[in-house]
Amino acid sequence: MEAGVDLVAMTHIAKRFEALTAIHDASLTIRPGEIHALVGENGAGKTTLMNILYGLLPRDGGEIVLRGAAANFSSPAEAIAAGIGMVHQHFKLAPSFTVTENIILGAEPLRGFNRINRSDAERQTAELGARFGLDLDPRAVVGSLPVGLRQRVEILKALYRDAEILILDEPTAVLTPQETRELFATMRRLAESGRAIIFITHKLREVLAVSDRVSVMRLGRIISTEPNKNLTAERLASLMVGRSVLLRVSKAKAHPSEEKLLQVEGLTAIGDRGETAVDNLSIAVRAGEIVGLAGVQGNGQDELVQCIAGLRRPLSGAVAICGRAAARWEPADSRDAGLAYIPADRGRVGLSLASEVWENLSLGHLRSFSRGPILLTEKARRQASALIRKFDVRGAGEATLAKSLSGGNQQKVQLARELTRGARLVVAEQPSQGVDIGAIEAIHRILVDMRDQGRAVFVISADIDEIFSLSDRILVIYRGRIVADLAAGEADAETIGRFMGGLHDRPDSEAPEHGRTYVQ
Amino acid sequence: MDELMSSEAAPLRRSAISLRGVVRPLAGPAVAVLIAIVVGALLLAAVGQNPLDVYVTLIKGGLVGWPNLSVALQLTTPLIFTGLAVAMSFRAGLWNIGAEGQMLMGALAAGIVGYAVSLPFYLHIPLCVIAAFLGGAAWAGIPALLRVYLGVNELVVCLMMNPIALLLTGYVSARALKAPGPTNKLPDILETAILPNFSLFSQLNAGIFIALACCVLVAFVNSATLRGFEWKMIGLNPRFAYYGGIDVRKSALTIFLLSGGIAGLAGAEQVLGVYKAYYDNFSPGYGFDGIAVAMLAKNSPIGVILAAFLFGALNGGSAVLQMMTGVSKYLVQVLQFIIVLVLAAQFSFRWRVARPWFTRRAQRRERGTRQPPLSESE
Numbered sequence: 001m002e003a004g005v006d007l008v009a010m011t012h013i014a015k016r017f018e019a020l021t022a023i024h025d026a027s028l029t030i031r032p033g034e035i036h037a038l039v040g041e042n043g044a045g046k047t048t049l050m051n052i053l054y055g056l057l058p059r060d061g062g063e064i065v066l067r068g069a070a071a072n073f074s075s076p077a078e079a080i081a082a083g084i085g086m087v088h089q090h091f092k093l094a095p096s097f098t099v100t101e102n103i104i105l106g107a108e109p110l111r112g113f114n115r116i117n118r119s120d121a122e123r124q125t126a127e128l129g130a131r132f133g134l135d136l137d138p139r140a141v142v143g144s145l146p147v148g149l150r151q152r153v154e155i156l157k158a159l160y161r162d163a164e165i166l167i168l169d170e171p172t173a174v175l176t177p178q179e180t181r182e183l184f185a186t187m188r189r190l191a192e193s194g195r196a197i198i199f200i201t202h203k204l205r206e207v208l209a210v211s212d213r214v215s216v217m218r219l220g221r222i223i224s225t226e227p228n229k230n231l232t233a234e235r236l237a238s239l240m241v242g243r244s245v246l247l248r249v250s251k252a253k254a255h256p257s258e259e260k261l262l263q264v265e266g267l268t269a270i271g272d273r274g275e276t277a278v279d280n281l282s283i284a285v286r287a288g289e290i291v292g293l294a295g296v297q298g299n300g301q302d303e304l305v306q307c308i309a310g311l312r313r314p315l316s317g318a319v320a321i322c323g324r325a326a327a328r329w330e331p332a333d334s335r336d337a338g339l340a341y342i343p344a345d346r347g348r349v350g351l352s353l354a355s356e357v358w359e360n361l362s363l364g365h366l367r368s369f370s371r372g373p374i375l376l377t378e379k380a381r382r383q384a385s386a387l388i389r390k391f392d393v394r395g396a397g398e399a400t401l402a403k404s405l406s407g408g409n410q411q412k413v414q415l416a417r418e419l420t421r422g423a424r425l426v427v428a429e430q431p432s433q434g435v436d437i438g439a440i441e442a443i444h445r446i447l448v449d450m451r452d453q454g455r456a457v458f459v460i461s462a463d464i465d466e467i468f469s470l471s472d473r474i475l476v477i478y479r480g481r482i483v484a485d486l487a488a489g490e491a492d493a494e495t496i497g498r499f500m501g502g503l504h505d506r507p508d509s510e511a512p513e514h515g516r517t518y519v520q
Numbered sequence: 521m522d523e524l525m526s527s528e529a530a531p532l533r534r535s536a537i538s539l540r541g542v543v544r545p546l547a548g549p550a551v552a553v554l555i556a557i558v559v560g561a562l563l564l565a566a567v568g569q570n571p572l573d574v575y576v577t578l579i580k581g582g583l584v585g586w587p588n589l590s591v592a593l594q595l596t597t598p599l600i601f602t603g604l605a606v607a608m609s610f611r612a613g614l615w616n617i618g619a620e621g622q623m624l625m626g627a628l629a630a631g632i633v634g635y636a637v638s639l640p641f642y643l644h645i646p647l648c649v650i651a652a653f654l655g656g657a658a659w660a661g662i663p664a665l666l667r668v669y670l671g672v673n674e675l676v677v678c679l680m681m682n683p684i685a686l687l688l689t690g691y692v693s694a695r696a697l698k699a700p701g702p703t704n705k706l707p708d709i710l711e712t713a714i715l716p717n718f719s720l721f722s723q724l725n726a727g728i729f730i731a732l733a734c735c736v737l738v739a740f741v742n743s744a745t746l747r748g749f750e751w752k753m754i755g756l757n758p759r760f761a762y763y764g765g766i767d768v769r770k771s772a773l774t775i776f777l778l779s780g781g782i783a784g785l786a787g788a789e790q791v792l793g794v795y796k797a798y799y800d801n802f803s804p805g806y807g808f809d810g811i812a813v814a815m816l817a818k819n820s821p822i823g824v825i826l827a828a829f830l831f832g833a834l835n836g837g838s839a840v841l842q843m844m845t846g847v848s849k850y851l852v853q854v855l856q857f858i859i860v861l862v863l864a865a866q867f868s869f870r871w872r873v874a875r876p877w878f879t880r881r882a883q884r885r886e887r888g889t890r891q892p893p894l895s896e897s898e
Binding site for chain 2: 343355374
């Protein structure tokens with residue numbers, strides 16, 4: 001893979017969005033047959049750079065040379081014709097079409113009178129899948145496939161168009177550990193067939209596991225490109241953020257008291273599709289401990305948290321918050337009882353993106369910003385600027401619109417609002433989702449401080465690293481039930497991963513992820 | 521306008537920001553009006569009229585001289601009420617487009633209390649006004665309850681409630697309680713229920729002060745009270761509002777009832793101040809025009825006053841225009857429709873006015889990608 005001339009050379013690429021310079025000066029070379037990881041924090045410009053290569057965005061400076069010739073794509077169609085394929089983080093598939101129909105869409109094989117040659121298309125799809133070990137039923141309807149298989153459809157779509165360079169934008173974000181391994185095997189096979197893979201991610205372990213070369217992006221610049229063998233996770237992390245960070249937050253041993261601040265008893269809840277999402281589940285979180293709930297998304301953790309926060313009506317069972325028990329909670333009541341809830345869905349639940357930061361920081365505390373029916377705007381704004389400083393929300397004044405903040409800073413706004421009310425129970429859902437490493441560290445620090453102040457912290461995360469980094473006790477949820485309850489010290493990632501994949505109750509050889517239903 | 525008010529109350533903000541806070545919200549409506557004027561001019565030129573002459577006549581006819589101005593203000597008054605009613609619900613994300621029906625029901629209630637009850641004027645007028653408010657609120661209550669408790673789309677229900685109100689008020693005024701004589705109307709209201717008129721040239725009456733007071737009151741509630749804050753949050757993100765502990769159902773009911781009540785007040789003004797009796801089918805569509813007013817005002821109560829006056833003056837001027845130049849008064853309706861059309865387009869496309877042409881071209885190319893700048897995850 002060292003041999004040969006560069007397939008793609010991007011030199012001194014620049015890109016501006018109005019006042020904001022997204023990419024200052026990025027140079028990147030891609031060789032045939034390599035898996036090239038492009039890593040960096042959120043907002044570093046990885047996706048923007050790839051969108052430029054893929055013809056989605058015009059560049060403001062620099063050159064792209066493809067197989068020795070200058071390339072100026074003004075649309076993805078031109079890039080595809082030149083052999084570049086991209087699998088976006090959010091799949092661009094038609095869910096009601098079959099696998100074959102999705103793959104041939106826009107490049108249909110035809111027979112007489114402009115009719116689509118279906119049998120030919122299905123045969124080609126099956127052949128293509130077999131060639132790269134991407135097993136798929138060509139007639140399966142895409143909407144009924146689990147996420148991992150939909151991703152295969154996307155990859156096949158690019159291969160069907162003879163992509164020689166395949167860009168994968170955070171492909172593992174939605175996958176189980178098992179599916180991730182399969183994806184890596186596929187990437188390896190594709191690279192061996194001479195294709196180049198550009199793999200965008202911010203998960204360091206994956207980078208080291210699969211890539212040949214690694215380019216690190218920071219603040220719109222490619223700051224290093226090195227062979228994988230020269231790198232360690234710590235070095236990569238410090239390259240990404242520009243300083244050494246602790247990948248694991250340092251914390252003292254937990255001293256939980258006997259007081260149970262969260263108690264869920266025999267809870268059963270129905271999900272949006274009418275399935276039993278939470279199945280007679282019981283958990284308890286004590287004051288002074290962090291309990292992590294691990295699980296692949298869609299195994300009932302959303303519904304469980306919604307029942308605790310009062311956003312969903314359980315079918316049966318009860319939830320007790322700080323000693324107050326009720327079968328049905330309203331959000332206002334659970335807040336009063338002492339719940340601080342940091343939702344995963346910042347944009348739709350946890351924040352009003354079209355509102356100013358001070359407004360986002362005030363909701364839920366309105367009582368302290370009012371005299372009778374009058375809202376004390378001035379006081380709320382002053383409080384907001386104090387919180388912005390205290391939680392180090394960057395790029396924000398109290399009058400900034402929430403949507404103009406980066407993911408990490410939006411998360412800090414949520415934390416600032418929820419964790420400054422003296423609530424004794426903290427429920428944090430995917431607290432570092434879409435947040436860069438620097439901010440993850442700060443967020444984890446805050447949660448550990450909460451624990452040390454004697455509060456109960458319940459963390460729900462799909463990211464095993466995060467669960468390990470934070471938890472004193474780890475629970476694993478699978479199909480709406482708790483299938484493991486382990487002290488942090490006695491669990492390792494493989495064990496937790498097996499529980500997450502539901503392997504504990506299936507000793508036979510059946511591959512679990514094909515039979516399971518997923519919720520995206 | 522909202523922004524203007526809140527920025528005045530906030531010395532924390534720099535003056536440059538508050539200037540933008542004033543210019544920004546006005547830019548969209550200004551563009552809409554400008555485009556309407558330009559398109560109208562093209563239409564006029566196409567039929568062989570001199571656009572400049574026509575517009576000058578229109579403006580003179582709408583604004584110049586107390587006779588013209590008082591007509592414009594009379595036509596403005598009901599639009600303030602209905603515009604405010606619609607704006608209030610739109611701001612909270614509730615689509616009350618039933619102001620027409622709510623106004624009719626309010627008018628009917630005021631018309632009945634106005635002739636059937638005998639009281640001194642200082643009690644009679646308030647009683648009629650309250651009856652109109654309750655009439656409008658009751659009519660709004662039907663879509664509100666269906667929406668809040670059964671999740672029925674309020675847009676559709678409101679739309680259907682309008683003709684029902686028209687037919688119901690028609691039945692009452694042409695059959696059940698019809699006054700003797702050839703006209704389909706209720707008996708004239710008593711002297712004690714009449715809102716004082718203060719123009720010889722039009723039916724401009726004290727109702728306009730009630731309208732202005734309502735706007736000021738709603739502006740205050742919106743910008744300075746807890747309720748106003750909560751309603752805004754519900755409008756911007758109801759799930760966030762609910763998560764934050766706001767009783768979204770109760771608030772939605774309250775807003776809908778208040779909105780309907782304010783629309784009902786338009787009916788009171790028409791009956792007590794303009795017609796002095798409930799006449800069947802009296803409204804030329806003030807309730808529907810209220811939607812346009814609210815859109816032009818961007819749901820700001822103070823903006824409603826300005827937008828209603830613009831429409832009132834245009835309508836007042838159109839009559840003069842038709843007399844003086846023979847240009848059909850429907851020209852004004854065309855202008856109004858264009859304004860609404862452009863505003864609706866802005867609603868979905870987020871107009872960017874303040875941007876110079878050369879960057880806008882690049883922008884357009886990028887917009888096709890639907891990739892927000894720098895969004896890497898989520």
